[in-house]
Amino acid sequence: MTEEILEKKKDLAIAADEQGWTPLHYAALSGCTSIVKQLLQADRSSAYIVDKADKKTALHIAASRGHIGVVKDLISHCPDCCELVDQRRRNALHYALEKHQSRITTFVLKDSWLSNILLNAKDVDGNTPLHLLDVSLFGTRFIGDARVDKMTFNKENMNALDVIIADDSRNEIYLEQALKKNGAESGHRILSKSYGGHRKLKENKGGEDTDETNNIMLVKPIW
Structure with a gap:
């Protein structure tokens, strides 16, 4: 059905709903690799489209769900999509670890290029x-x-x-x-x-440490 629809109206591959989700977002959510491949073949730019709420890409969603096949397809077709971050500046690996998706993390660790970008x-x-x-x-x-x-x-x-x-x-x-x-x-x-x-240190939001004993600011050392 996806194939028939795309043959008649190819630009539906990048059509977004009111949430900013494209068909690729939903395919990544469900883990359907065959549809993911069809959508990418129709229009690779869909891999770079973010939603309205959190600026998530299909890769963020696939990583958070542990859909390793989808993650591999997305990176295979659009390697630089792995560099995209959401509105919190979190990448796909942030999502994978936060959602306990060990297969995604293993995949990243085995790929030196991905590791260099994401780790x-x-x-x-x-x-x-x-x-x-x-x-x-x-x-x-x-x-x-x-x-x-x-x-x-x-x-x-x-x-x-x-x-x-x-x-x-x-x-x-x-x-x-x-x-x-x-x-x-x-x-x-x-x-x-x-x-x-021997000093009583209090952290503040500015990234410095306050010495409450002497009422002075100590610049945090760089390690």
Whole structure:
């Protein structure tokens, strides 16, 4: 049916509904690789169309759903679509890790080109995909990859280990141990060591640390 419709009216491949979703968005959501291929063959530009709410592409949706076949087809037909980010500046790997899609993450880790683009990219809050990781059993394999930066800080001056420690609702003992085993150390502990461990530091949204004892601003060290 898709083939017949596109033969009669090819531009329907990029027609968007009131949400900004194209047929490719819906095909990516359902994981239908055959329709994805037909839509891309009709008009490859559909891979670059974002929705109105979150600026998500079909690749973001496929990654969040774990549809590895769709992800491979999208990247095969339109390699640079993997560089597109949503309104929070999150890429497809952010979505995959946030939604626990280990097959997508494995695929990215095995591809050096994709890894170079996606592994340590920061969203609008400074979070890398690692900051969003909360799957203990798979997470240890992701953390063990030497290319993943375990000590990068987000805009709250927190690395992935800090995020896990700060969240009381998460019981991620294995993940915490894996991070420490692979060289991660709490950023707050490092900051305290940098100033001799005797100053009372208070973080602020500007990315600096306030010394409440002496009422001065300390510029956060660069690691």
